[in-house]
Amino acid sequence: MMQRRLSPEVKEKLLEALRIGVEKGYSYVKIWRMLRENGVEISRSTVRNYYYRYFPWRLKKRGKCLPRELRIKLYDEVKKLRKQGLGYKKIKKKIEELYDVSLSLSTISYWCKNICSPRNGCRAPSIDFLEPSPELSQAIGVVAGDGFATKKKDNEYVIGAKVKDGDLIEEFSKCLGKVLRRDPPKPRQEKDGIFTVEVESKALYELLRKPLDINRIAPYVEHCKECMRRFARAFFDSEGSVSKGGQIRCYNTDVQLLQYVRKILNLLGIRTTGPKIHVKKGTTIYDRRKGKTYTAKKNVYYIYVRKSDVLRFYQLIGFTIQRKQKRLEEYLKKRGLL
Numbered sequence: 001m002m003q004r005r006l007s008p009e010v011k012e013k014l015l016e017a018l019r020i021g022v023e024k025g026y027s028y029v030k031i032w033r034m035l036r037e038n039g040v041e042i043s044r045s046t047v048r049n050y051y052y053r054y055f056p057w058r059l060k061k062r063g064k065c066l067p068r069e070l071r072i073k074l075y076d077e078v079k080k081l082r083k084q085g086l087g088y089k090k091i092k093k094k095i096e097e098l099y100d101v102s103l104s105l106s107t108i109s110y111w112c113k114n115i116c117s118p119r120n121g122c123r124a125p126s127i128d129f130l131e132p133s134p135e136l137s138q139a140i141g142v143v144a145g146d147g148f149a150t151k152k153k154d155n156e157y158v159i160g161a162k163v164k165d166g167d168l169i170e171e172f173s174k175c176l177g178k179v180l181r182r183d184p185p186k187p188r189q190e191k192d193g194i195f196t197v198e199v200e201s202k203a204l205y206e207l208l209r210k211p212l213d214i215n216r217i218a219p220y221v222e223h224c225k226e227c228m229r230r231f232a233r234a235f236f237d238s239e240g241s242v243s244k245g246g247q248i249r250c251y252n253t254d255v256q257l258l259q260y261v262r263k264i265l266n267l268l269g270i271r272t273t274g275p276k277i278h279v280k281k282g283t284t285i286y287d288r289r290k291g292k293t294y295t296a297k298k299n300v301y302y303i304y305v306r307k308s309d310v311l312r313f314y315q316l317i318g319f320t321i322q323r324k325q326k327r328l329e330e331y332l333k334k335r336g337l338l
């Protein structure tokens with residue numbers, strides 16, 4: 001079915017209405033009426049198309065939605081069959097035979113095209129559906145630091161992080177759950193003690209793929225003071241360190257990102273210095289923890305919080321990671337500032 005292109009203004013209003021409407025369990029007709037009452041001229045079929053495109057599970061009446069576990073099983077089966085070269089109709093038939101469940105062809109096509117997956121929830125299928133929130137801002141901070149955003153061969157979009165600290169990964173996982181409106185993903189611990197958490201989400205991939213696009217993350221990070229605070233804390237959790245002398249530093253290879261972090265801290269009234277070079281590309285470094293030497297592939301830079309603003313950093317931002325927070329407290333106590 002062809003549809004006229006919507007103006008960006010109308011599209012924004014439509015997406016906003018869908019977001020609110022679906023949250024409240026409204027039908028597309030009700031959402032369409034709501035829009036019309038607010039003076040947004042839009043056809044009913046357009047609203048319906050968008051509604052079903054973004055929320056295919058709403059195709060059936062509420063309550064009929066299959067349990068998540070089963071949907072994930074079906075999803076994996078659908079993907080497997082698709083890989084074997086089956087068409088949508090054949091997949092549908094096969095699923096009916098195997099599981100006695102009838103999937104709509106549109107759901108099958110959404111799954112195959114990775115528009116949505118039961119793993120990431122269909123409630124944030126694209127970047128348009130991400131709403132600014134402290135949790136999203138925190139997740140951005142973690143991914144900007146220790147995280148990754150990758151597109152796999154079969155168009156699976158995965159974002160996540162690998163970190164040393166359990167308290168950080170726990171928080172990150174909660175944030176992802178909130179942002180994607182699903183259960184928080186379960187972190188796992190590798191043999192070397194490193195924690196990993198990852199989720200499938202095309203929306204977050206679009207937002208967070210590297211090199212990080214500052215212009216893309218800025219509206220979320222700078223949404224309000226709390227959002228800025230959470231971003232900064234998450235970034236310092238991942239990339240920051242506190243020395244015994246009370247210097248708070250954070251390191252990264254991306255100069256622009258460090259400059260952006262400086263800007264955010266400045267908006268919060270915390271002054272920093274840098275970026276300065278920490279390790280030059282090509283330098284051989286000995287990693288004491290791993291007992292290995294390696295060569296730096298890129299320049300590593302750092303910024304640091306000015307002495308006069310360390311207390312303000314502690315009061316306003318601080319660390320989620322307890323060992324870093326404690327060290328900062330010890331320093332401030334020693335200086336008689338706490």
Ligand SMILES: [Zn+2]
Nearest residue numbers: 134223224227
């Ligand atoms: Zn905010």
